Amino acid sequence: MPGCIGLYCGRTEDQYGNYSECGACASGFRVDENSLCKKCDGAPLNYDWMYLCFMAIVSLVLNWFFIDFTNKRKSSQLLILHGSALLEALISGVCALLVVNPVGNLDITSCPVTQLSDWYTLVYNPTPDYVTVIHCTQEAVYPLYTLVFIYYAFSLASMVLLRPFLAAKFIPRRGTKSIYAALFFYPALICLHAVLAGLIYYSYPYILLTVSVITIAIHLSLFKEQSTLELLKAHVKDGRNIAILLCHWALHAFGIISLTQLEYPKFYLPLLCLIPLPALIYIFTVKFTDPSKLDSV
Numbered sequence: 007m008p009g010c011i012g013l014y015c016g017r018t019e020d021q022y023g024n025y026s027e028c029g030a031c032a033s034g035f036r037v038d039e040n041s042l043c044k045k046c047d048g049a050p051l052n053y054d055w056m057y058l059c060f061m062a063i064v065s066l067v068l069n070w071f072f073i074d075f076t077n078k079r080k081s082s083q084l085l086i087l088h089g090s091a092l093l094e095a096l097i098s099g100v101c102a103l104l105v106v107n108p109v110g111n112l113d114i115t116s117c118p119v120t121q122l123s124d125w126y127t128l129v130y131n132p133t134p135d136y137v138t139v140i141h142c143t144q145e146a147v148y149p150l151y152t153l154v155f156i157y158y159a160f161s162l163a164s165m166v167l168l169r170p171f172l173a174a175k176f177i178p179r180r181g182t183k184s185i186y187a188a189l190f191f192y193p194a195l196i197c198l199h200a201v202l203a204g205l206i207y208y209s210y211p212y213i214l215l216t217v218s219v220i221t222i223a224i225h226l227s228l229f230k231e232q233s234t235l236e237l238l239k240a241h242v243k244d245g246r247n248i249a250i251l252l253c254h255w256a257l258h259a260f261g262i263i264s265l266t267q268l269e270y271p272k273f274y275l276p277l278l279c280l281i282p283l284p285a286l287i288y289i290f291t292v293k294f295t296d297p298s299k300l301d302s303v
Contacts, residue, residue, distance in 0.1 A: 007025065009040065009041040010028035010037070010041040010142075011028070011132045011134055011140070012028075012130060012131065012132035012140060012142050013037075013123060013127075013130050014030070014031075014037055014127045014130055014142045014143075014144055014146055015028040015029060015030070015037065015041065015132065015140055015142040016028065016029070016030075016031050016035075016036075016037030016038070016041050016042055016043040016142075017029075017041060017042055017043065018031065018032065018035075018043045019042070019043075025042075028041065028140060028142070029140065029141065029142060030141060030142045030143055030144040031043035031142075031144050032144075033144075033145060033148060034046055034107050034115070034117075034148050034149075035117075035144075035148075036117040036118075036144075036146055036148070037146075046115055046116060046117035046118075046148060047115050048115060048116060048117075048118060049113070049114075049115065049116070050114065050116040050150070051118075052267060053264065053267060054116060054119070054150060056210075056260070056263070056264040057150065057206075057207050057210055057264075058150065058153060058154070058157075059260075060210045060214065060260075060264070061154045061157070061199065061206075062095055062098075062099055062157060063257075063260070064195065065095070065157075065158065065161055065191075065192065065195060066091060066092065066095045067253075067257075068188075068191050068195075069091035069094075069095075069165075069184070069188060070088055070091055070253075072183075072184045072187035072188065072191070073087045073088055073091065073181075073184040075187075076183035076184050076187060077177075077181075077183070077184070080246060083176055083177050084177070086172055086176045086177065087169065087172065087173065087177065087181050087184060090168055090169045090172050091165075091169070093164075093168070094161055094164040094165050094168060094169065095161065097160070097164050098157050098158075098160035098161040098163075098164050099157060100112070101160045102153055102156045102157040102160055103153075105156060106149045106152070106153055106156070107149070114149060114153075116147075116148060116149060116150060117145075117146060117147055117148045119147050119150070119207065122204050122205075122208065123204075124146040124147050124204070125146075125147055125151065125203050125204025125207065126204055127142065127143050127144055127145075127146050128143045130142070131143060147207075150203075150207070151203055154199050154203070155196065155199065155200075158192055158195060158196055158199075161192065162188075162189075162192050165185065165188055166185075169181065169184075169185055170182070170185060173185070210264065211261050211262075211264040211265035212261075212265070214257060214260060214261035214264070215258065215261035215262070215265070218254055218257040218258055218261060219258075219284045221254065222251075222254045222284055222285050222288070223284070223288055225250055225251075225254070226285065226288045226289065226292075232292050233292065233293060234289055234290055234292060234293060237288075237289045237292065238289060251285060254285070255281045255282060255285075258280075258281040258284070259278055259281050262274075262277050262278060262280075262281070263278075
């Protein structure tokens with residue numbers, strides 16, 4: 007039996023042992039080296055799980071940011087909205103895992119990611135005579151692509167069903183703006199994932215480390231008193247600042263682990279000691295970076 011042209015065109019075997027014409031494999035199947043569609047029954051790699059976690063963390067952090075940003079008056083009541091956002095993320099994650107194969111099980115099966123083109127099968131439909139297109143578009147990285155869309159859909163639904171009632175009951179007229187913000191950034195995340203999923207998959211550890219370092223610097227720069235002692239006091243006495251700092255450190259740790267996979271623990275585990283370094287460098291060198299003192303140098 008001749009092989010199929012194109013990277014992702016394959017033949018499907020029916021119940022009688024007959025093979026179809028070359029075309030797209032069904033969901034959960036992937037073409038093998040013999041141009042046959044084979045069911046994906048492997049488990050996701052740790053890197054794959056961390057990619058899914060990263061996509062969930064992005065939406066959760068954005069929710070937390072807009073809850074804080076849209077409420078100028080900081081109060082303990084905002085913790086209710088922060089807790090709601092975390093609960094929405096957990097519910098959405100569990101529901102998303104339960105609806106993909108195997109349905110009703112938190113353990114999922116996946117197709118292996120081998121190259122960047124696996125995420126963009128749409129642009130690899132062959133045209134043998136330069137006229138007729140053989141449509142072989144499929145999800146070669148099942149379910150890493152669709153699962154993120156499903157998660158964002160559940161996130162939107164759980165937010166609409168849960169957060170407005172909590173905001174109305176505990177924080178009247180102060181929790182709606184963060185909901186409106188989410189109605190804008192969730193579609194933006196969906197579009198971003200639709201177009202750049204493959205690039206994000208291969209670069210998310212670097213994105214996470216870079217952005218977390220930049221945002222901790224921005225956070226520290228917003229304090230009115232830019233001195234080592236005052237910055238230390240602000241983060242010792244204020245629980246909100248401690249929480250922000252710990253969240254950044256958690257993101258640093260996640261970035262290091264996702265990048266190294268702790269493949270060689272004796273070498274990579276000590277790198278976790280570098281987690282507080284960006285914040286400490288800023289705090290202890292801030293006196294040398296005051297713009298008002300540059301003229302006197």
